[in-house]
Amino acid sequence: MTSHSLAKVAIRISRGYTEPSPGDRRRRAYLTDELLEWRREFPILESAVYLISHSLGAMPRRTYERLQEYADVWATRGVRAWAEGWWEMPQTVGDEVGRVIGADPGTVVMHQNVSVCQSLILSCFDTTRETRRNKIVYSELEFPSVMYVYEAHARDGRFRIEKIKSDDGVTAPLAATLAAIDEETLLVPVSHVLFKSASLQDARAITERAHEVGALVVLDTYQSAGTVPFSVKELDVDFCTGGSVKWLCGGPGAGYLYVAPRLQQQLEPKVTGWMAHAEPFSFEETITYAEGAARFLHGSPAVPALYAAESGYKIINEIGVARIRAKSVRQTQRLIELAEAAGLRVTSPHDPAQRGGTITVAADHAPAVTRELIRRETIVDYRPGAGIRISPHFYTKDEELEHVIREIRAILDTRAYAPHEAAGAAF
Template sequence: MDELLSWRREFPILERTIYLVSHSLGAMPRATYERLQAYADAWATRGVRAWAEGWWEMPLTVGDLVAQIIGAPPGTVVMHQNVSLCQSIILSCFEPQGKRNKIVYSELEFPSVIYVYEAHARDGRFRLVRVPSDDGITVQLERMLEAIDEETLLVPISHVLFKSSALQDVQAITRRAHEVGALVILDTYQSAGTIPFSVQELDVDFATGGSVKWLCGGPGAAYLYVHPRWHDLEPKVTGWMAHAEPFAFALPPMRYAQGIARFLHGSPAIPALYAAQSGYEIISRIGVEKIRAKSIKQTEMLIRLAEERGFKVNTPRRAEERGGTVTIDVEHGAAVTRELLRREIIVDYRPGAGIRISPHFYTADEELEIAMRELERIVSTRAYAEEAMGADFRF
């Protein structure tokens, strides 16, 4: 008996679909309706007083909720709109110092993050060093470690790679980075909520991620963790919320707030922060350890079901090297994915990787069997629209 299935009733979409896409957009908790109503009620009854009654502090108080999930101490996490912006804020704290101007990343990083570094490297102030992957699934640890040297300033890495769901050895990379004086920025977007970890134990310098995926918090609520040893940095991407006394409306120069608040900028996206909380609370109540135990069981099952059918699996076989998703590479994957969607089996497709399928704590084993049976049927009968065969897949 799978006790986690009792949570199914909290997620309306599970009544209508086989929802296997939590690596992209996690299912919405029913309680999100109430949160959004609470937001509107505060605005409609308290008006401008809502700011002093909680809104102004929300990027910090909601950040503390995320902190519990990612093993961060209170007062070390702030909320922002998305990870790309978090990375811009982090990078804006740094100037290249002499030869220390290298940013080392792997070619399997989420590109959005690297676009930020590339844009800032264009004028020659930073150098970008790309570590290649042989198979598109993993990046050889040795290659990452070799690329990190005394000239390295920042190492932005993903905890779990978005296409293949491969888990990276964060501890080894962080140890190497710190040995040579480089800093690690960990993207935990694809791990928080499905892989138990602690940013404190991993000893990374920064961590960032969003709520769209395993945290079931929806868009607009990304988090930025900054290790307390970096609470004296001065981000250039800034604004009045980062000021020590924002309501003094003081002229420049900027006087930064103490602690994590200095990593804020202008006014927050309050409704997104309201909407995100129900997901965090459910994840916290269940506990990520339990979610992970079930995830390992179900991703193993998916891999077995795929291999029985002769499908290529682009995800590591060993549970300890794998996140919450199984990527299955079939011919005409984009078109097959569209047909699965038409049949209310919700998955997605990434070029160069395949169909991404994700159970979460609310998934029943039976749903995985149905999904794989339908996938097999679609492939064997070629029951997908020919005109869609070459098309990209959006979300």
Template sequence: MPAAAEERLAEYARVWASRGIRAWGEGWWTMPMTVGDQIGRIVGAPPGSVVMHQNVTVAEAIVLSCFDLRGERNRIVYEEPNFPSVRYLHQAQAARGAEIVVCPDDAGVVEALDERTLLVPISHVLFRNGEIQDVEAIVRRAHEVGALVLLDAYQSAGIVPLDVAALDVDFAVGGSVKWLCGGPGAAWLYVRPDLAERLEPTYVGWQAHARPFAFEPELEYAKGAARFLTGTPNVPALYAATPGYDLIEEIGVERIRESSLRQTELLIRLADEAGFEVGSPRDPACRGGTVTVRVPEFEAVHRELGERGILCDFRPDAGLRLGPHYYNSDEELVFAMEQIAEILETGAYERHLGAVARF
């Protein structure tokens, strides 16, 4: 947690207590747009093209709500390694008429695209092993056949340079429980400005209205990405999230990436020396911010690490995920790898075997 987040949460309480209902006219109502603009500066999106939602799944559901899935162009083509939450969302669109096509990897996605393709939900960086995907090739092919690309940048924004406008993706999403260090409840949705002018989401609320406080009887869509909003904004989560974004902006993603590449290189070298299997790409051009290390009984090792105060996570079929950020020192990484080796050698992990480790 960024230290300033505590102060921001206290500020939320102060404003709530002292301004009450007046706070809505003093910045609360516009937070999904103003905070979205801050994210825009980090991911290369112009002002007015990014809005905030509770999570990525809600953001993607609003994108899906723009489309009739019963026409000729009804295919959703996605990568199997996408994050499960959005995979479930896309699978569920079959009930609305979509044909779901699942590809093993980014190259497979390029091959699968044709004139029947409506939407192409892909990941910038894979959550399992931190592999960077070939977004350019997918966007090029998608636009050739008239399909729209929805980029999930949850695992890249804040650690890998990202310019959604230069990539020419049609939509992009991400959240803050990762490199942006903003905590839960603060996900972002970018909509390409020309698309935002003509698409009409059917999952829509008063924040998407051109004049919300006129309480007009009929829906008239707002201009820009604001029409992709729903009801009352998520004020406390947005207060808590911005200190993390401030730090990313202050340091700059280019500098963070430089340090990240050096530290993930170090982790790979240490893993090699310890004889651990590395699941993440060795080519720095293909590697995001995470190094996946596959050791025996990694779920139990993860639990023992946690009890020793070393925080990383793991994913089934992937291994331990070590994701150093700008605030981690090289010494911490060396210590973590030494501890993993020690836990394996001494069998300290054994008492956790069979425990249900869900997180």
């Protein structure tokens, strides 16, 4: 410590100053938590302790207004609505979520879900059993729906899959992943944040290795968008997928697909439809792909889902993901402290630089404990091999963190979980 710093400390002590305790710091953070002003925007927070944004984010009040607007437009404008905004929505709404993920306007289009997006990506590539570059590399900890897509396409032998084993069931080993990516690798699908443990993966390192050998990266940001700041441009990924259901508070039925501009004109997806045509209303017998990201559209969009999703995206952009992340890091760290003080084992990474927005707690009888929590209007979920998943978001109060851990401990101590033992996991 410098003499100047020592002098400052001496002055503070002489004035009766004492270093704030961790509890004091937490109280100050709570009292200055401007993000709590957003609580009034989410009706479910009035009746439940809602800690499940990793699964389904709370619905904003403005979503009512947007869905009413959709109904009014349909009722009063009829088919003219397509020419008055509906047709462009897969791209205009894509631009809004593009702001969240650091994408340029015109590079993101909307689809129904990530399975569709990843199937569309895979359909861009022609391979045979004899093709040297036909390997797909991913971790065994990827979300199952994504693995199902690739495994189904690999059944006829056109693709080979190399699945990376996890040593601990929590993290995907980076070194093993990098070693598996070679000159025979076509695609590397990777979750930015793993869905069970919230382990945050080094997407930049994976992308750099993939590009060294000519492979392409498909980054699934479902568990990071809206709670972890990132830019698809800075990460230099080739494709990015995700959806509105979770941290983006946009509801189901709206997934997004980013395709790097350098690739757009090179690719012709076989999962396609009339919206991908350069002149869709010419109704030609064969497809001529549109320019840019529009060529990655397919059939008519789920317009109501896009109305709903846009509300969540705009809220996230109004707040800013950096502010959300700062609160998330503080609250997830507090959850770890509370859980361990209560004798519970945390299976998520302890280092905030290596985790997303969820804390997973291992507990005996976890599925039944989860059901009892939900009965008590404390909304969390359970995943096999991980435990009880708890996710504070920007609208979470600090006392709700203490509440959920206190409830878990009480349910275990009183065996209140027992009536739920035969029911299995929730959600």
